[in-house]
Amino acid sequence: MAANAQGVAEAPFVWHPSNTAEAWQLKQTFGAEGVFTAGGTLLRTQWESGLAAMPTHLINVGAIEELHRLGMDGESQTGHIGTMITLSEIRTSPLIHKNFPLLTEAARNIAAPSIRNLATIGGNVLSMVGDSIPALLLYDPVLHWHDGSNGLEEPLSEWLSTAAVHAAWKERLLIAVELAKPTLDTNTKRFVAYHKVGRRDAFTPSVITAAISLQLDPDHRLSDVRIALGGGQTIPSRLEAVEAFLTGKPADKKAITQVYGMILESFEPKGDAFVPVSYRKKAAANLIASELWKASR
Ligand SMILES: Cc1cc2nc3c(=O)[nH]c(=O)nc-3n(C[C@H](O)[C@H](O)[C@H](O)COP(=O)(O)OP(=O)(O)OC[C@H]3O[C@@H](n4cnc5c(N)ncnc54)[C@H](O)[C@@H]3O)c2cc1C
The missing domain is CATH 3.30.390.50 (CO dehydrogenase flavoprotein, C-terminal domain)
Structure with missing residues (x-):
């Protein structure tokens, strides 16, 4: 946490970028002093328990419209869940329930409604141990990141296998999780x-x-x-x-x-x-x- 000349803790600067390029640029500017925040529910627990220091700059990605998109591509049967979609929205979405019912059930089991109203699917995934992850893993999930160039796609299982040891992903902005709806063979x-x-x-x-x-x-x-x-x-x-x-x-x-x-x-x-x-x-x-x-x- 930042401190003034008297050593008294100061609140971080909070930034509200309006698009992904701006958010990513802020992160490049501040480096380790800047942290992306979505619902802030996990970060807050980490600061309060002393597991992590409060950064000098918080980059709140909530105002970026693109991160709130939830939709289904009918042709490819692929679901697109923007990283800022809250666990409450997942829990009540007819689209998710129809196509990815395990995710609806997972969201129902996470925290209490007051937390779910703030907590996002992106934050849950990026915690590496979120309770939504086992459900997501059954739908061939792919993470879509903004990394300052054309964007990066990475299967969730691949990211999970390296995220704890290679922290390079912390420089990127998660945009969405894409899920494939399982096909049902006839007579099964x-x-x-x-x-x-x-x-x-x-x-x-x-x-x-x-x-x-x-x-x-x-x-x-x-x-x-x-x-x-x-x-x-x-x-x-x-x-x-x-x-x-x-x-x-x-x-x-x-x-x-x-x-x-x-x-x-x-x-x-x-x-x-x-x-x-x-x-x-x-x-x-x-x-x-x-x-x-x-x-x-
Ligand atoms: C009382 C309480 C109960 C809880 N119960 C549960 C539970 O039962 N199950 C469970 O799984 N979790 C639980 N949690 C943990 C937490 O609420 C969830 O994991 C939540 O989904 C985190 O989402 P968030 O938007 O608040 O993440 P944040 O706290 O905003 O961020 C979490 C991490 O993701 C990073 N991040 C967020 N968005 C992006 C982005 N777009 N790009 C790059 N980095 C990003 C942040 O920098 C941070 O490292 C609980 C938390 C509390 C306080």
Whole structure:
């Protein structure tokens, strides 16, 4: 935080750029002294808890119209969610509910309405551990950034795998998340579920977040299996080995038992003082096994 000559903390300068180029230029000008802010809900908790210092310059991107766009391209069946779309807007959007129902369910499970009214999807994604991420990961998400040139597109899973170690992304402005609507083959049924397990029912940090989407063919075999897990400070990811294992199999007792074992072995959540790793692994394996069981019924 900036301080005056007497060492008394001063509020940061707040900038309100009106377009992406201006926002990006401000960031280049201020470097580490300038931070993009959207709803400010996460940043504020970081400052208040002493996890991060308040910067000298806040670059509030809320006035940039382009970042508020929410729409669906009918031809490509691609959803465009501007980074400034709030979690409340996601929660109540008929477009999101129709095309990306797991995201509606995830937004319903994040914080309380007062926070959701401010908190944005961009801020949630860029926290790296947001509860919306497991749901997003099932829709082949692509991040659209402004990096001062023509723009940059990057699959969310790729960004997640490097973001913690390579901080270059902090120089860029996120514009939108693009999602692909899964296609449904004829004669198949799609089963989807999103769960957040917390230490109490509502308004709680997650122990585990899980999203699952799969198709059941007429012969009861599984196809297009997508599973993602996160929770707490765990960076969410897809369970590609489990997805490949289940593809083409019936969701019977034998397969579900094997999946339970695979998750215990391969899922690597982060533990903390309240919830150990072993508990998170078991909670995740139980959740996915029970959803597979429900799907098979
Ligand atoms: C009481 C409380 C409860 C909460 N509960 C939950 C919960 O249950 N689940 C959950 O997932 N989260 C929770 N959060 C965390 C937070 O509210 C969410 O992650 C929220 O979505 C963050 O969005 P924001 O717009 O407020 O982000 P901000 O705080 O504005 O920004 C977050 C980060 O993203 C960067 N950023 C934001 N927009 C851009 C952009 N366009 N380009 C580049 N960088 C950008 C900022 O610099 C910052 O690093 C909670 C927070 C509070 C205070």
